[in-house]
Amino acid sequence: MSEPRVRRAEIAIEQTHVDRVYTRLAELRTQAEAMRAKGYELGHGAQREAVFEQASMLFERDMMVYHANQTLQTLDAEYEGLVFGRLDHASDDEPIYVGRLGIRDAEFDNLVTDWRAPAAAAFYQATAEEPMDVVRRRVIRCSGQTVLDVDDDVLMAEAVPENMQVVGEGALMAALGRSRGEKMRDIVATIQREQDEVIRAPWRGVTEITGGPGTGKTAVALHRAAYLLYRHRRQLGGAGVLVVGPSGVFTNYISRVLPAMGETNVELRALGELLDGATGTHQDPARLAAIKGSSRMRKLLARAMRETPPDAQTEMRIVYKGEVLKLDAKELEKVRRKVHSQGGPPNRSRVRAAETLLEALADKADEHAKADGRSSDRAELITELGERIEFHRFLVVWWPILHPAEVLRWLADEKRLAKVGKGLLNREEITLLAGSLADRSNGWSVADIALLDELRVLIGPQPKRRRRAQSIELDAAPIQRGTTGTGPQRPEHYDEYSHIVVDESQDLSPMQWRMVGRRGKYASWTVVGDPVQSSWPDPPEAAQAREQAFGRGTAHRRFTLRTNYRNSAEIFDLAAKVVANQAEADELPKAVRTTGLEPEVRPVDPAAWESSVQAAAKELMGAVEGTVGVICAMDRVPEVERWLSGQADERLKVVGSLDSKGLEYDAVVLVEPAELITESSTGRRVLYVALTRATQQLTVLASDPSWLP
Secondary structure (H helix, E strand, C coil), X not given: CCHHHHHHHHHXXXXXHHHHHHHHHHHHHHXXXXXXXXXXXXXXXXXXXXXXXXXXXXXXXXXXXXXXXXXHHHHXXXXXXXXXXXXEXXXXXXXXXXXXXXXXXXXXXXXXXXXXXXXXXXXXXXXXXXXXXXXXXXXXXXXXXXXXXXXXXXXXXXXXXXXXXXXCCCHXXXXXXXXXXXCCCCCCCCCCHXXXXXXXXXXXXXXXXXXCCCCCHHHHHHHXXXXXXXXXXXXXXXXXXXXXXXXXXXXXXXXXXXXXXXXCCCEEEEHXXXXXXXXXXXXXXXXXXXXXXXXXXXXXXXXXXXXXXXXXXXXXXXXXXXXXXXXXXXHHHHHHHHHHHCCCCHXXXXXXXXXXXXXXXXXXXXXXXXXXXXXCCHHHHHHHHHCCHHHHHHHHHHCCCCCHHHHHHHCCCHHHHHHHCCCCCCHHHHHHHHHHHHCCCCCCEHHHHHHHHHHHHHHCCCCHHHHHHHHHHHCCCCCCCCECCCCXXXXXXXXXXXXXXXXXXXXCCHHXXXXXXXXXXXXXXXXXXCHXXXXXXXXXXXXXXXXXXXXXXXXXXXXXXXXXXXXXXXXXXXXXXXXXXXXXXXXXXXXXXXXXXXXXXXXXXXXHHHHHHHHHHHHHXXXXXXXXXXXXXXXXXXXXXXXXXXXXXXXXXXXXXXXXXXXXXXXXXXXXXXXXXXXXXXXXXXXXXXXXXXXXXXXXXXXXXXXXX
């Protein structure tokens, strides 16, 4: 039989099984809908029952509706490409079908094995050297319910039965060659062995995934989260999983991966969105971001919190028994220092502040009495003054309830910042930081969010009756929590996640590590990064903060992914040359795919930027079926967006260099690479990131050739 006829016959065999699976899927969906309908009927019945029976019936209704909705949500999420693999074992005549969801027929016979189940591990881990009893591994490629193609690997050639047909090759390369959409796809059908080892690693402690661009670090980390929830749902599911990404662009890009695997209650947050009630909307220039992210800011903010509020009175006068008791600025400052020396956040110290202030007034009355040769009753004075409305009016202004945003904005005053920053910041840094905090036109930066979170902890929670005011004060437009579905709503500033995934971890500043660490006090971790792509200028400082975030004695395991599946070898060769002087050879991955298309470097006249960018974008839009990214320096983004406003196509995206991390496009137009080098404190590392975003074609537009290796 010819190869095409064999392929068609094998596709037909797999189509029969896939049809059976989708028929069963429809039955399960009908059953779930019936359960939900019955739950609602129980709810209506409860309204007619006695009060003591209502609670039981309503609880039963809620559980039925909840489980039915969860089942329907899972079935809907896993509908596309439900079956993608088959294993034929030497010791078993029955094949195992691998898919996104475990499904049994009405007699409880297995139709599909969940890709996360131990029985499916061989689909990813078996090799010709270690076949794990697998004779044939088949990748089944589907569109909806239709089988399009099959590709086989023979792992035990000596055990192939005479009637077993083997067809196709290159399932992974075929998947890599597909065009990219706006969202990242899952890789459950093409996970490689080195990736599967990371996904199935033990859940406790810290699992660190390092590797260069295109090695699948992010996809592996997300699949690991799905796997851990499947295998350890009791331990991890209740407290929840948090995925932290570098930007909102990135979290939007990965937002469909976990729902596509049936996990809809994992929380996705960008670094600028980790603090409830505030959003970081832009990136600071590199020099300013380095100041705000430094661990020095922890001490500086602690000092700032203890300072007298700018609008507080500098003198206290109160009349007691015809005598004026006065505390001047120095005496009031002494009282403030005494309260702070006793520890505790200031928002929980107002009673102590009032008591200490009253003691100081009593001391003043004692001085006056002693000078006049008489005695004073301290207890009577403290009781009477403590009930005076003028005392409480003074206290409210002198020791106010603090808000993180308010305290941070105090530091826009350069004199105040110089005082609290003495020995921590130099004059240039003080001027730069004060100027940034004084400019409120752009809202908070991503780096500001970690400072606000630090202050939130330092000043302590507000009284419950003022909770709502806190959210308003942090930011005028509170963020929406970034869940991947309809999971439980966490309380404000939730810090009890059971597992945290941190992507692009090499870029986190020490202050950001402190912020993330607060959310993982009881968590296990999956940490993804690549030192060669780092944009943080002081890696040792960040490493120390990272270890503190994990906690002492935490088990630590490291995996390195070395194969670049994203870039063609032609594109990655150029990127590797750009960063060669800043990376060891073994820190760079190996690109395994060639296209024959070399990157194009075009010289551009500075007067012709607009037309050059427009022409390059138009050419690539016609050359590829998927997305085209136009990457430029961060401060050039609005200008480039304006240039391309006439090319209205959802496939065309303009993104700044720092926001391009973790993203990928079929083709990329890179605008003036020298600007990417100069805007970052890590120079060519940021350019290396931008050059490795393209999967198929790359066009570089440059008026300054200094970036060339």
